[in-house]
Ligand SMILES: Nc1ncnc2c1ncn2[C@@H]1O[C@H](COP(=O)(O)OP(=O)(O)OP(=O)(O)O)[C@@H](O)[C@H]1O
């Protein structure tokens with residue numbers, strides 16, 4: 001990995017652009033360059049630079065456009081230095097007011113440029129560390145970032161308050177994007193374990209041969225390559241919470257080891273002799289119906305009962321529409337600018353079925369903030385599949401016996417088709433994790449082969 005700071009130069013004068021590029025390369029920076037705002041924004045999308053050095057007058061827009069973009073798209077770590085003509089102090093002021101870190105007057109004095117770049121990078125680093133700390137504090141003390149006015153969400157909040165202080169194991173179920181991880185974190189934050197770590201274990205993502213050693217750790221010499229004794233996550237999370245995400249993906253031998261740990265509250269490192277007591281709260285989550293998985297023999301029944309001491313089920317967003325307006329306000333407020341949806345856009349947000357649940361709603365709002373012109377957001381600013389979604393596409397008649405799962409599948413496959421089988425783009429549109437998408441697709445494949 002290359003740790004040198006990276007700079008994106010945005011300058012339409014080719015000679016000037018080349019000169020700056022060569023100079024900064026010579027100083028050891030990594031440099032990419034763009035000739036206009038459009039190019040710059042796509043380069044930022046590919047890889048976030050540490051600093052942008054941008055001209056003011058560019059062929060497609062003003063450099064302010066890039067500054068707006070990095071704020072709306074929350075690339076908050078990027079430092080921004082504007083290059084202004086000597087005479088336009090007003091422009092420089094405008095840039096600083098909009099959040100640029102510094103400006104430099106043209107013609108550019110290279111020594112001055114270097115000093116300013118160095119300083120802007122440094123300030124940005126300190127500031128982002130500060131805001132990280134602030135947000136940790138904020139997360140810890142703000143009672144609820146979870147928005148929910150519907151009776152079901154209110155009931156979930158009461159359950160969280162009630163169970164958080166206990167050590168009870170909690171099983172959270174709900175489809176993708178309904179907020180399972182948020183609920184898990186909230187349980188941790190409101191428990192006596194808030195000072196300990198919250199460790200997120202994605203049982204689906206971890207390679208099978210690693211998960212044992214990841215969870216339980218190993219003793220030096222336990223196997224080839226175990227050159228040091230290493231603690232597993234159960235130890236690292238001591239005093240805190242372990243979040244077993246997508247727990248339905250645990251392979252059967254791991255289900256057995258986990259069951260043993262839960263029963264005995266103690267474990268051994270791989271190759272270790274000593275029993276180590278565990279001091280963790282276990283919260284598990286699953287987006288499939290675990291009881292059904294038990295019936296199908298895919299999940300151990302005894303483990304299911306161990307995990308399902310307290311269960312929290314988060315319903316689909318479409319089943320709690322009264323939460324939608326509050327979520328909209330919440331996500332709009334998170335954007336850097338003030339904004340509001342017009343009536344038809346709002347109407348669409350209320351009626352769209354949200355197969356990707358809250359995550360999809362959040363993504364749609366962020367998309368509109370970028371693509372539209374805040375503060376006035378219109379129907380057309382929403383992602384196209386939402387904007388053009390016709391209500392009749394959702395089966396509404398009760399006689400339509402399609403299961404939610406088959407509707408979800410049809411929707412996913414349609415978007416995949418529309419994006420020309422671009423999985424990254426599909427996951428983005430659906431507002432689901434890429435891994436979740438590929439898992440679903442693999443399952444459809446299996447089903448197709450099996451039938
Ligand atoms: N009630 C809510 N209020 C505010 N934000 C929410 C709410 N529910 C979900 N979100 C947001 O939606 C996104 C998805 O939430 P989260 O990761 O908790 O879902 P999940 O159920 O774990 O999804 P997956 O099954 O795909 O992992 C996050 O960005 C989260 O901040």
Ligand SMILES: [Mg+2]
Nearest residue numbers: 180181245285
């Ligand atoms: Mg999750």
